[in-house]
Every structure is written in C-alpha cells, then in structure tokens.
Amino acid sequence: MAPPQIEALVFDVLGTLVDExxxxxxxxxxxxxxxxERETERLVARWQEHVGREQRRVVEGGRLYVDGDVLDRExxxxxxxxxxxxxxxxxxxxxxxxxxxxxxxxxVAGLARxxxxxxxxxxxxxxxxxxxxxxxxxxxxxxxxxxxxETGTYKPDPAVYELAVxxxxxxxxxLLMVAAHAWDLRGAQRLGLRTAYLARPVGxxxxxxxxxxxxxxxLADLADRLG
Numbered sequence: 001m002a003p004p005q006i007e008a009l010v011f012d013v014l015g016t017l018v019d020e021x022x023x024x025x026x027x028x029x030x031x032x033x034x035x036x037e038r039e040t041e042r043l044v045a046r047w048q049e050h051v052g053r054e055q056r057r058v059v060e061g062g063r064l065y066v067d068g069d070v071l072d073r074e075x076x077x078x079x080x081x082x083x084x085x086x087x088x089x090x091x092x093x094x095x096x097x098x099x100x101x102x103x104x105x106x107x108v109a110g111l112a113r114x115x116x117x118x119x120x121x122x123x124x125x126x127x128x129x130x131x132x133x134x135x136x137x138x139x140x141x142x143x144x145x146x147x148x149x150e151t152g153t154y155k156p157d158p159a160v161y162e163l164a165v166x167x168x169x170x171x172x173x174x175l176l177m178v179a180a181h182a183w184d185l186r187g188a189q190r191l192g193l194r195t196a197y198l199a200r201p202v203g204x205x206x207x208x209x210x211x212x213x214x215x216x217x218x219l220a221d222l223a224d225r226l227g
Contacts, residue, residue: 010164010176010177012180016200016203018104018107020098023100024097046079047078055071055125059154076091079094106219106220107140112141114226120143120144121144124148127147155187165191176194176196180199185206186210196212196222197215199216
C-alpha cells in the first residue's frame with residue numbers, strides 16, 4: 001500500500017510526460033525540410049537554450065514575466081533566423097509546435113493507473129492555453145492542471161510549488177513531485193515536497209549529491225514503487 005504521507009502526485013509535464021524535443025524537431029523539419037539530422041539537432045538546441053535562459057532570467061529578476069507563448073514565439077524567431085527562413089507565417093506555425101508534443105509510450109496508461117489511487121496535478125511552465133492544447137493533443141487527463149501563468153514566474157521559483165500546495169489543500173510533505181528534471185525536484189524539495197525522479201532520455205539527470213525519495217524507470221515502475 002502507498003506510503004500514507006503521500007496523498008497526491010504533482011507532475012512536471014514538458015519532458016517528463018511528453019517528448020518535448022521530438023515535437024520541436026518535427027516543427028523544425030517542417031520549417032527546414034532540407035536540414036540534415038545534425039543541423040536539425042543544432043536548431044532544437046537553440047530553441048531550448050533560448051527558452052531555458054529566458055525562464056531563468058524571469059526567476060532571477062532579470063526580466064519581467066512573459067508567458068511561455070511569448071518565449072516560444074521568440075524561440076521560433078531565433079531558429080528561423082539561424083536557418084535563414086524569413087516567412088512570417090512559417091515562423092508563426094513553428095511557434096505552436098510546443099502545443100503538439102507526443103506523449104512517452106507509458107504516459108497515458110501510467111497516469112490512468114496512478115489516477116485510480118491519487119489525485120493527479122499537472123504543474124507546468126507552459127501557458128494556460130498551451131497546456132490545454134498540449135493535454136488534449138497528448139491525451140493527458142488530470143484532476144487539476146496548473147500553469148505557472150497563475151504565479152507570474154517559472155519553476156524552480158518557490159511560488160510555483162506553493163501554488164500546487166495551495167490548490168491541493170495538503171501539507172507540502174504529503175505531495176510527491178514527479179519530474180525528469182533534477183533542477184525541478186530540487187525546487188520542490190526546498191518547499192518541503194517529497195520527490196520522485198522519473199528517468200527519460202531527455203531532461204536533467206540527478207547529480208551525485210541529489211537525494212530524492214523515489215527513482216523510477218517509467219510510470220509503471222513508479223506505480224509499483226508506490227505500492
């Protein structure tokens with residue numbers, strides 16, 4: 001049986017439950033059909049570097065908050081410029097690629113299994129609108145889906161995890177934060193949430209000094225470890 005102190009699960013979405021690089025890669029291939037694999041991966045990295053850097057600037061106070069849709073449009077512009085594409089319509093279409101991300105093979109069935117025993121909360125850096133479309137496209141079903149747009153900052157700002165605590169109506173230590181990004185789990189730990197690292201081919205693996213409560217290979221493994 002599940003540890004009684006865990007009463008709800010909080011999930012990161014991008015990278016943890018959906019393959020974010022795969023979705024961006026597909027959008028870039030549509031924008032630049034002639035790009036080879038190496039060039040495509042370079043452009044994917046440019047996208048992710050821009051979004052990650054600008055989110056960090058918001059958290060650190062170096063930039064006023066803008067939602068994820070703005071950052072995606074900026075990233076699409078960066079990629080298009082690097083690829084030598086100037087068609088505004090094509091760039092606008094690329095900016096929406098983050099709303100059409102494929103789920104990992106275990107995601108849909110794994111969430112359904114966990115939802116039989118726990119309330120499930122999504123906690124994502126995506127905007128409200130992007131999260132709605134992302135959930136619909138990938139078939140993700142939640143008891144509650146929360147966007148950082150509610151807080152005006154990004155993870156790992158403590159205000160984001162506090163949002164999940166407030167909405168759940170539970171003490172932080174009764175929530176289990178599940179993510180494929182060690183930096184995300186560290187942020188949750190600082191607010192007192194329990195943590196579970198979910199291994200994915202993308203994401204931020206744990207450092208030697210990290211100590212999370214659970215380590216799982218996929219959602220089926222997580223469900224087994226919870227009893």
